[in-house]
Amino acid sequence: MSDFDELPPSDRAKVYASPGVQVRFDAARCRHSGRCVLGAPEVFDTDARPWIQPGNADPEHVAEVVRRCPTGALHYLLADGPAEEPDRPTTVTPLPDGPLEIRGDLRLTGPWGEAREVPEVRAQLCRCGASANKPFCDGSHERIGWHDDRP
Ligand code: SF4
Known part of the structure; x- marks a missing residue:
């Protein structure tokens, strides 16, 4: 990046x-x-x-x-140093009753006005479906009381 x-x-x-x-x-x-x-x-x-x-x-x-x-x-x-290198290998970790935590060489798509991919190296992505900032977690899982075992 x-x-x-x-x-x-x-x-x-x-x-x-x-x-x-x-x-x-x-x-x-x-x-x-x-x-x-x-x-x-x-x-x-x-x-x-x-x-x-x-x-x-x-x-x-x-x-x-x-x-x-x-x-x-x-x-x-x-100013005088390398850009952040992504973790290798990429890791995906579901946090208990929370988002997916991802670190690695990522390309994200989202509702950013035009169809484009953006690079990322770290992100927590919505797993409950209620985030108003998808694909990112915005903490909505806490507000709605979402749990891992909930369909
Ligand atoms: S408090 Fe916010 S900015 Fe600081 S490390 Fe945690 S998520 Fe990142």
Whole structure:
């Protein structure tokens, strides 16, 4: 993945920049796992404004923490470094009573105005059928009380 423009478009995505790294955050895809806040609290601080300040840590560390984001809400572009490599092999993990978590070399299609595939490396995809942000999970499984054993 070499450019934020390749990612699924989102009205809620914002870019936070420092000289060494840019971080793109798509609030519509965040499921609040907190891995970013735990991994780099000096960068990801929900009490600060802006809440993402990529200049507060080494760019490589920012990138490493962004790769922990399971939903793909976070992506990065290093000024002097490689683009994120997808996991190989691709893995698909059904989360208990929740979405499918996928990491790998993905091509997603969705209701993005034109029929096109977009590359991805991390995503949590809707499994309950109720998401308003398909193909992504938006947490609706919790709202409707969806369970794995429900048809
Ligand atoms: S790691 Fe990703 S999904 Fe989890 S809270 Fe941070 S941005 Fe949201």
